[in-house]
Amino acid sequence: MSFDSQRQTAESSFSMTQANALHARLSDDALEDNVLELTKVWMNERNAPELLPYRKQLVDFLIERIEDQAGLVMDHMSSNLENKFISMLFQTEMERIRYLIKSYLRTRLHKIEKYTLELLRRPDYQELMSAQEIAYARRYQELLETYNHDSFLHHLPPTQHKQDEMHGDLNMVVTANLEAPVFCRVLDDVGVHQWMVNDTEESTEMDKGGTYIIRYRAIKELLQEGRVQLI
Amino acid sequence: MALPRSHQPAFTPAEIEFIAGNDPISVIPLYKMPAIKLIQATYGPFRPPLPTRVPLWLALSMKKNQKCKLLPPPWLTVDHLTERLEQEETKDEFCALPFHYMEMAHMILESASDDIPNAEKIRKLLKDLRETRQSKARVGLEALDDRWLGMHNLSFMEINEIRPFFSKAFNEMRKLEF
Numbered sequence: 001m002s003f004d005s006q007r008q009t010a011e012s013s014f015s016m017t018q019a020n021a022l023h024a025r026l027s028d029d030a031l032e033d034n035v036l037e038l039t040k041v042w043m044n045e046r047n048a049p050e051l052l053p054y055r056k057q058l059v060d061f062l063i064e065r066i067e068d069q070a071g072l073v074m075d076h077m078s079s080n081l082e083n084k085f086i087s088m089l090f091q092t093e094m095e096r097i098r099y100l101i102k103s104y105l106r107t108r109l110h111k112i113e114k115y116t117l118e119l120l121r122r123p124d125y126q127e128l129m130s131a132q133e134i135a136y137a138r139r140y141q142e143l144l145e146t147y148n149h150d151s152f153l154h155h156l157p158p159t160q161h162k163q164d165e166m167h168g169d170l171n172m173v174v175t176a177n178l179e180a181p182v183f184c185r186v187l188d189d190v191g192v193h194q195w196m197v198n199d200t201e202e203s204t205e206m207d208k209g210g211t212y213i214i215r216y217r218a219i220k221e222l223l224q225e226g227r228v229q230l231i
Numbered sequence: 232m233a234l235p236r237s238h239q240p241a242f243t244p245a246e247i248e249f250i251a252g253n254d255p256i257s258v259i260p261l262y263k264m265p266a267i268k269l270i271q272a273t274y275g276p277f278r279p280p281l282p283t284r285v286p287l288w289l290a291l292s293m294k295k296n297q298k299c300k301l302l303p304p305p306w307l308t309v310d311h312l313t314e315r316l317e318q319e320e321t322k323d324e325f326c327a328l329p330f331h332y333m334e335m336a337h338m339i340l341e342s343a344s345d346d347i348p349n350a351e352k353i354r355k356l357l358k359d360l361r362e363t364r365q366s367k368a369r370v371g372l373e374a375l376d377d378r379w380l381g382m383h384n385l386s387f388m389e390i391n392e393i394r395p396f397f398s399k400a401f402n403e404m405r406k407l408e409f
Contacts, residue, residue: 035271039250046242065270085296086267092292093269096249103246109233181401183390202378211390213397214379215405231390 034062035097040229042104047183047230048223049216050176051111051119054130059101066094108133116141117164117173178217186210188227193218240395247388248338251331252288256339257302259283264298287335294343301343304329307336309349312356319363325384333361333388368393377405 041055073090076083112119112129116137119125129137145163153161164173190206195218206212211231222228237243242250260277267274274285282302285293293299305311306329318326329335336357344350368389374380375397382390 033271036253039253043250046238062270069270082264085298086264089267089289089292090269092288093271096252096288097270099249103238106233110239113233179405181398181405183394197378204379204381210381210383211385212379212381213375213401215377215401218379231387 034058034065035100038062038097038100038104042100042107044223044230045104045107049178049180049182051108051115051128052223053127054108054133056130059104062097062101066097069094109136111176112137113140115174115176116144118175121173178220179215181213182216182219183211183213183231184219184223184228185231186212186228190222190227193222240398241391244334244388244391247331247391248334250387251334251338252286252291254287254331254335255284256287256290256304256335257282257284258290258293258299259302260293260299262298287338291338291342294346301339301346303339303347304335306332307339307347307353309352309356312353312360316356316360316363319360319367323367325364325367325382327384328360328386330387332386333357364389372397372400375400375404377401377408 038055038058041052041058045052069090073087073094076087108129112133119128120134120137120141122128125134148163149161153163162172166172186206186208189208192203193206194201194203196202197215202218204212206228219228223230238246259282260279262277263279264275264277266276271286274289275283277283277299290299290301294301315326315328336353340347340350340354347353364385368382368385371380371382372393
């Protein structure tokens with residue numbers, strides 16, 4: 001079998017000694033590289049079904065560096081062909097980092113629009129979202145509720161006006177689906193990892209460099225600790 | 232939509248190339264250039280004919296402007312890929328390949344095929360590798376359930392390819408088990 005699952009007898013996957021040297025620097029812990037860190041954070045955010053905490057220092061740091069760099073490029077603008085090429089390199093890198101930041105923020109906004117009310121009601125919402133995102137979430141929620149009310153709700157009897165009711169198992173407020181599958185890559189040896197599904201316990205051996213498709217809830221804590229990465 | 236619909240289920244191939252662009256590669260500069268102080272790190276100084284390590288996007292940019300020659304990474308040779316292909320065809324598991332092998336090979340062959348010896352043979356080997364691995368991935372689909380599935384040594388592009396389908400299948404199975 002090319003894949004292993006808990007149905008098979010345990011068999012460690014391919015020896016990765018040589019591969020480790022070739023394998024992506026995703027598992028590298030070498031230098032403190034903010035761009036690589038932001039790439040990792042962006043990939044996690046894209047793949048995770050819920051909103052992850054906002055990395056304010058990272059984003060602010062990179063925005064500041066981009067602005068510094070932009071100033072430098074302006075100062076060194078000249079018609080010298082050699083310098084044109086070098087300033088093109090500077091600008092390419094700035095565009096790359098800008099794209100990362102924009103995509104990161106867009107992914108977060110997408111999730112905020114999906115789960116607005118749930119996020120605003122969480123006790124730790126201020127660590128989760130930046131100040132601008134909180135303001136955005138509030139305005140968006142207000143907009144949505146006013147729209148719903150003005151377009152059709154006001155025709156219904158007043159008892160039906162609430163937009164966040166719970167009825168048995170069904171909740172009007174949209175919550176993130178933590179059971180969604182994610183692809184993850186193990187950065188540190190975790191050994192045997194266990195989690196609960198319904199009432200049964202599942203477990204699997206997770207070694208460094210392994211790739212798994214698994215439900216998000218099972219590795220949520222490992223993700224927070226930085227021991228796995230979503231890919 | 233804050234995130235365009237095409238970006239929602241998986242990464243686009245362009246984004247995957249973008250991510251692979253950060254991987255380092257060696258180049259041989261053709262002209263003398265001073266060190267470049269970028270936000271990520273400082274690269275250079277470039278003194279021909281000494282090889283220098285730079286990120287792939289930088290190397291390709293320089294190559295397009297005829298400022299350097301690319302040195303193929305150690306895994307992008309006929310011998311290495313032939314060996315991997317043999318392993319792939321005989322073993323059941325996926326053989327170890329660099330995480331970004333597909334995108335990197337594609338980008339390098341596109342812009343710098345003259346720097347790679349036997350480019351045609353390498354293209355063919357990569358195509359065979361990809362097809363073998365794809366058929367293995369299809370076989371592995373049978374092992375998918377709503378618990379977990381290990382798929383080690385799968386490269387990023389391949390994961391991205393199967394992501395929408397595997398995720399949907401997993402979700403459906405999860406709902407059924409309830």
